[in-house]
Amino acid sequence: MQLNHSTNKNIRKLLKTATGCLLGASCVANADENSLSGWETDIAILSYTETDRVSAIEPTINTKKTFDDDSILGIKLVVDSLTGASPNGATPSNNVQTFTRPSGKGSYQTASGETPLDDTFQDTRISLSGSYQHDINRMDKLIWGANVSNEFDFFSTGGSLSYLHDFNHRLNTLSLGLSMEYDVITPQGGSPIALAQMQATTSTQPKLNDTENKVLGELVIGLTHIINRETIAQFNYGYAQSSGYHNDPYKVTSVVDNLTGESIVGDSLSGTYLYDSRPDSRNRHSFYSQLKHAFGADSAEVSYRYMFDDWGINSHTIELSYQKNFDDWYIQPSLRYYTQSAANFYRHSITETDAANIGDYLSSDYRLAEMWSTTIGIKVGFKTPDGNKNSIRLAYYYQDGNTSPSDAIGIQKDYELFPTLDAVIVQYTYSF
Amino acid sequence: MRLFFLMVLVCLSGCSASLTPWERDILARSDMALDNAPLDSAFNDHIYFSKEASSGGRGFSGGGCGCN
Amino acid sequence: MKKINFILICLSLFFSTWSNAEQTEINWLNKLDLTHYGNKVIYLDFWASWCGPCRKSFPWLNQMQAKYRGQGLVIIGINLDKDIGNANNFLKDTPAHFPIFSDPTGELAKQYQLVGMPSSYLLTNDGKVQDTHIGFKKSKTNEYEANIRHRLAQLSQDKE
Numbered sequence: 001m002q003l004n005h006s007t008n009k010n011i012r013k014l015l016k017t018a019t020g021c022l023l024g025a026s027c028v029a030n031a032d033e034n035s036l037s038g039w040e041t042d043i044a045i046l047s048y049t050e051t052d053r054v055s056a057i058e059p060t061i062n063t064k065k066t067f068d069d070d071s072i073l074g075i076k077l078v079v080d081s082l083t084g085a086s087p088n089g090a091t092p093s094n095n096v097q098t099f100t101r102p103s104g105k106g107s108y109q110t111a112s113g114e115t116p117l118d119d120t121f122q123d124t125r126i127s128l129s130g131s132y133q134h135d136i137n138r139m140d141k142l143i144w145g146a147n148v149s150n151e152f153d154f155f156s157t158g159g160s161l162s163y164l165h166d167f168n169h170r171l172n173t174l175s176l177g178l179s180m181e182y183d184v185i186t187p188q189g190g191s192p193i194a195l196a197q198m199q200a201t202t203s204t205q206p207k208l209n210d211t212e213n214k215v216l217g218e219l220v221i222g223l224t225h226i227i228n229r230e231t232i233a234q235f236n237y238g239y240a241q242s243s244g245y246h247n248d249p250y251k252v253t254s255v256v257d258n259l260t261g262e263s264i265v266g267d268s269l270s271g272t273y274l275y276d277s278r279p280d281s282r283n284r285h286s287f288y289s290q291l292k293h294a295f296g297a298d299s300a301e302v303s304y305r306y307m308f309d310d311w312g313i314n315s316h317t318i319e320l321s322y323q324k325n326f327d328d329w330y331i332q333p334s335l336r337y338y339t340q341s342a343a344n345f346y347r348h349s350i351t352e353t354d355a356a357n358i359g360d361y362l363s364s365d366y367r368l369a370e371m372w373s374t375t376i377g378i379k380v381g382f383k384t385p386d387g388n389k390n391s392i393r394l395a396y397y398y399q400d401g402n403t404s405p406s407d408a409i410g411i412q413k414d415y416e417l418f419p420t421l422d423a424v425i426v427q428y429t430y431s432f
Numbered sequence: 433m434r435l436f437f438l439m440v441l442v443c444l445s446g447c448s449a450s451l452t453p454w455e456r457d458i459l460a461r462s463d464m465a466l467d468n469a470p471l472d473s474a475f476n477d478h479i480y481f482s483k484e485a486s487s488g489g490r491g492f493s494g495g496g497c498g499c500n
Numbered sequence: 501m502k503k504i505n506f507i508l509i510c511l512s513l514f515f516s517t518w519s520n521a522e523q524t525e526i527n528w529l530n531k532l533d534l535t536h537y538g539n540k541v542i543y544l545d546f547w548a549s550w551c552g553p554c555r556k557s558f559p560w561l562n563q564m565q566a567k568y569r570g571q572g573l574v575i576i577g578i579n580l581d582k583d584i585g586n587a588n589n590f591l592k593d594t595p596a597h598f599p600i601f602s603d604p605t606g607e608l609a610k611q612y613q614l615v616g617m618p619s620s621y622l623l624t625n626d627g628k629v630q631d632t633h634i635g636f637k638k639s640k641t642n643e644y645e646a647n648i649r650h651r652l653a654q655l656s657q658d659k660e
Binding site for chain 1: 433435436451453455456457458459461463464466469470471472474475478479480482483484485486488489490493494495498500
């Protein structure tokens with residue numbers, strides 16, 4: 001599994017990760033700052049563990065320096081190391097299923113009744129990003145960002161530029177951001193021909209290219225509005241367009257018998273599995289709003305995001321958190337609820353009849369399915385005797401989808417057709 | 433989508449704020465920054481991007497003490 | 501031996517409280533009377549404990565006060581914290597070697613039409629605002645100091 005091939009590269013992440021907390025007047029003015037013109041550094045480590053599936057460890061170091069003219073340089077390094085197995089898109093069967101590894105040089109098997117998982121990937125990704133923020137004048141700022149990341153089958157680089165304009169006595173901020181990203185995908189074994197059948201290791205698997213690529217562009221327009229002394233709101237509209245290779249080269253769709261729902265015999269494998277095929281472009285619109293309010297010494301936040309794209313996916317995300325502040329520490333519970341509709345070319349599997357008439361696009365990647373997820377988290381922040389900030393965050397992530405869809409056929413009714421997921425997240429951060 | 437516009441309306445209805453520059457003490461608090469834990473947000477964004485079909489959204493500007 | 505220890509302890513306590521006393525001594529003015537200072541150039545600095553650039557400005561302000569006291573510069577810090585406790589906490593870590601006046605309701609800030617934090621106003625002895633700057637950046641201190649020197653030079657010319 002690859003947590004995903006693309007590292008998250010929209011502007012918002014690029015910028016905020018690199019400059020730490022400093023992407024607006026707020027952090028410069030933070031009365032808690034103990035270092036005023038040296039390097040401020042955060043080191044953090046995240047552990048992500050799914051039950052029976054993927055695990056990742058992600059150490060990070062993020063540092064920033066504020067100069068005499070209040071400009072800020074930020075640098076961030078993330079290493080993430082992944083192990084474990086991820087669903088390959090095929091559906092469970094009453095029989096043992098054999099799949100060929102992406103390299104073509106080995107195979108793996110799934111027991112009867114199990115959701116097929118591909119455990120080929122133990123991958124490490126390294127990502128480096130930098131940003132530079134400076135004032136043009138009292139009310140205007142520019143933030144420049146650049147990033148590069150690499151893992152064994154994926155390389156990504158990009159840049160961004162944002163312009164922030166305060167107006168109305170700094171009660172409002174308008175932000176305009178543009179980011180571009182270029183990805184090079186080198187699938188292990190080469191990119192398979194979309195919708196072609198997976199062949200056994202003993203047969204030839206025709207492959208398309210050694211290398212594929214993709215270009216992404218994103219525009220974000222934001223407005224921050226201070227409602228009153230204790231309340232602030234933000235609204236963002238984002239438009240993202242990507243063009244190029246979007247297929248997941250390691251995912252397949254099972255072709256099943258029209259009546260029994262059992263996998264039908266393929267060319268060289270005991271099952272018929274068709275490689276993932278997605279459009280070579282994707283346009284996404286997102287609308288995000290956030291409200292933050294201080295309740296005495298505490299604060300609470302609610303946010304909502306609506307996203308829709310031209311693949312037929314639309315999603316809603318709601319997040320809530322409340323931070324209870326004490327003199328030297330704080331506790332912050334949080335909740336997130338997410339729901340998405342399926343991409344119009346998503347199928348949990350296809351029947352033999354339908355396979356004759358698929359069309360251009362088909363994917364059984366659970367990430368494009370109709371699904372919903374809940375995250376419950378709690379974070380505690382405190383100072384250590386050296387006066388530096390620490391925090392520990394724990395979260396539980398649960399994802400579910402249509403495990404028993406109405407179009408399940410035959411044996412499929414006995415199995416879960418969506419690979420339910422649950423994961424525990426633990427994060428520790430130290431700032432100095 | 434309607435929920436988004438509802439939030440916009442609710443917020444902008446408090447539009448006639450006349451907060452003076454010396455009344456930004458609460459907004460200047462670190463927990464009142466729009467993204468007060470950017471490392472957490474970055475980790476979360478990465479996880480959700482890898483497990484779901486949507487990405488990003490959160491913004492990054494404005495608020496705070498309004499100084500300088 | 502015990503007697504020496506006792507004396508040493510007493511002395512160290514004495515000196516530590518004495519130096520602490522110097523550090524914690526904040527000159528809070530009961531009222532702000534600009535005529536009280538006579539023939540001076542007055543630098544009014546509006547600040548608050550939650551203002552980051554204010555924290556950066558204090559060492560420089562202290563430096564300016566020490567450097568130009570003899571030439572007639574008087575710096576007064578106008579604190580805009582609603583809760584003086586916060587101001588006192590700030591001053592413990594970031595001391596001010598100039599008097600402070602509390603303006604928790606912002607009356608003075610309104611009077612001086614303050615636009616941003618921090619703000620400073622250079623006044624001549626007739627109470628007129630001659631220079632003002634919004635904000636504080638270390639990279640601009642030469643400019644700020646040049647204004648002070650200019651007004652002090654005018655002051656000494658007027659005396660002649």
